[in-house]
Amino acid sequence: MILGNARPNGHITPCEQCPLRRLPCLREFTPQELEFIKRFKIDELRVEPGASFLHEGSRSEHLYTVLEGWAFRYKTLDDGRRQILNFALPADMVGLQGAVMEEMEHSVEALTPLTLCVLPRRRLYELYSQYPTLAFDITWLAAREEQMLEQHLVSIGRRSALERVAFVLLHIYGRARELGLARDNIVAFPLTQQHLADALGLSLVHTNKTLKRLIATKAIRWQGRQFELLNEEMLSSIAGTEAPASKNRPFI
Amino acid sequence: MILGNARPNGHITPCEQCPLRRLPCLREFTPQELEFIKRFKIDELRVEPGASFLHEGSRSEHLYTVLEGWAFRYKTLDDGRRQILNFALPADMVGLQGAVMEEMEHSVEALTPLTLCVLPRRRLYELYSQYPTLAFDITWLAAREEQMLEQHLVSIGRRSALERVAFVLLHIYGRARELGLARDNIVAFPLTQQHLADALGLSLVHTNKTLKRLIATKAIRWQGRQFELLNEEMLSSIAGTEAPASKNRPFI
DNA sequence: CGCTTCTTTGAGCCTCATCAAAGGGCGTGG
DNA sequence: CCACGCCCTTTGATGAGGCTCAAAGAAGCG
CATH class of the missing domain: 1.10.10.10 (Winged helix-like DNA-binding domain superfamily/Winged helix DNA-binding domain)
Incomplete structure (x- = not known):
């Protein structure tokens, strides 16, 4: 397991040019929502395959959205047994649990070179108080994750x-x-x-x-x-x- | 499996007298929040042991909070194999998935005589737009459920x-x-x-x-x-x- | 070309599933 | 108060699915 092998991406894709927004399976934003999200995204991160960027038991200052690449969420037992919980693909949010609760209860590792949008948890409350539709979306994403876990x-x-x-x-x-x-x-x-x-x-x-x-x-x-x-x-x-x-x- | 064996409870416990509020593990509400929740709760339901009150594949008009009793969430395969996903105890919310997404992907059955607070999903948006702290709480609850599923x-x-x-x-x-x-x-x-x-x-x-x-x-x-x-x-x-x-x- | 990582195959064993049936415990009705 | 039935628990026997150990191919990469 490679640790901490993550670095800023050099440049930041502006949200209005986000390639994911063109996907038919994803919903459209209002201009106001888009404007907020653009400000919400403070950085872009690059992670190498095999590197974990979120760790079980730690408290993260950020949550992330996968912009490009594949990752997986997993937990390990003391003796090394590992259980992969789910895979994260583009447009999936990662690290929400750590942002909402005390700390992460699982880790996340990149499968491919990964590009992440960085969202600061401390501004999550701003989102909840000013953009209820986005707040609802986050709950929707959490519910979907739950659904996938249940199927699994x-x-x-x-x-x-x-x-x-x-x-x-x-x-x-x-x-x-x-x-x-x-x-x-x-x-x-x-x-x-x-x-x-x-x-x-x-x-x-x-x-x-x-x-x-x-x-x-x-x-x-x-x-x-x-x-x-x-x-x-x-x-x-x-x-x-x-x-x-x-x-x-x-x-x- | 007994179906549909649920009926109004006769009387409704007012939220300000909710016995759960006294529990040290649960957070306090502000008077405004309490006032809203009190209006949000439109009914109280009684379910008999062995009865399912939410069904896989259906769309529910309500979500519920367990006021008293035990229940469990489960999924079944076509050939009858059953997997229990988690247990629901007092203060647990149930049916959120159905309220946020299209439809429920699991069923819920009472283990004991069950008392439920009934919350109408159509007013969930009102909660999100007017009470961001409560919206955040709902996300918190979803994240906790996710956490329990992951451990499981x-x-x-x-x-x-x-x-x-x-x-x-x-x-x-x-x-x-x-x-x-x-x-x-x-x-x-x-x-x-x-x-x-x-x-x-x-x-x-x-x-x-x-x-x-x-x-x-x-x-x-x-x-x-x-x-x-x-x-x-x-x-x-x-x-x-x-x-x-x-x-x-x-x-x- | 040599190293590492991943895939493939074989052999033997063990955990857990299935089948079958007996043994409580409790409520109901005679 | 006993008898019956139902639901749940317990036990035994047998077999299969999946695990572990071991080692040999492939395939990618420097």
Whole structure:
């Protein structure tokens, strides 16, 4: 684990030119909201793959929105066992828990080179008191995170290894697709099988064998950082769920 | 599963006399906040044990705060497998997800006779625009729920059966104690072992055997709906965590 | 080309699931 | 007050799914 390997990005993307705003799955802002967000964002941060920028047990002065790249939120036990809680993709907010409550109860690590918008927690109250629609959006984001955790919990608690693998892959693929990261049903996946195993509560070995089994069904392909969805219906039926698809999602 | 077995309570406890407000773990309101909450609460509902009052896939007109009694949030798979996500105790808000997003993704069932404060979702925006401190509290509550789910996820994903059982029991006991529901280290537990199993992602049989094993360590006792904590330190060390303890927690 | 990281495969074992059935505890009705 | 039924708990037996250990391929990278 690399620590603290984060630095200012050199330049800051102005919010009105934010590439995420063009995505059809994200909601539009009013000019006033946009103006506030632009002031709310005080910096832009660059994090290298493998570096953690938020730490379990610490109190952070900032919260972040992923502008570009992939990350994951995780917790570790004393003896080193690790559980990945969820993945963070562009437009996802990260570190809200630490901003609202006493301290973070999980860590966040970059999977790819990561660009983050930096938002100071001390000005969160300003947002709540002056921009109730944005405050509502933040609650919405928290509720969505909760929803994803719940789905994940059912998966780990009650599904077989094959169902679990199918479920995460479909879930991640669906989220990437929404963000326009898929081309010809192919997404560049920055995950290793170890990440998958830690997300699913399985061992690396068993994850590998299960993954092979899933690939043998021809529902998916996954080679060299490229994930390809071959048969969405089949994958959905193995996973026991549909790929996520949201509209007018807020982000900040 | 009993459906729809909920009815108005006959009388409504006025918020300024709310018995929860006396609890030291909960935060105080300003008179203005209290006044608003009092108007926000439009009814009081009574639910029988075993009855579900919020349903996966439906859209609810209300959100609720537990005034008295225990409940649990859960999801079910098509083939009947059930996963309990978390338990709801007095001062916990329930149904927020359905109020903020399109629809509920989980159901909620009463464990004991349950008294609920009914809050209309259509007036949530009024709260956000006029009472930013309360809006912040709601986000806080959502973040706390997320935190509990995360702990639960680690437990199910990475801990052994014995550790899991110890963890939930310590967790639930801690929450009950905070609310003043413990006397001489004893709490009246409305759970069956089936509930425990569904929360832990274990089978009923294995939960029973594991529970016996835990009881054999003399860390706890559990007979006839009475749970007794005999050795908190030992239970903590088996669970790999401390019992929760919060101060100045918001509730609405 | 050599190093590191990640993937793949095999073997053996253990935890936990499933199946089956007996044993309380409690309320209800006879 | 007993008998019955229901719900929950407990126990045993058997097997499968997933874990651990070990080591050999691939693949990327300097």
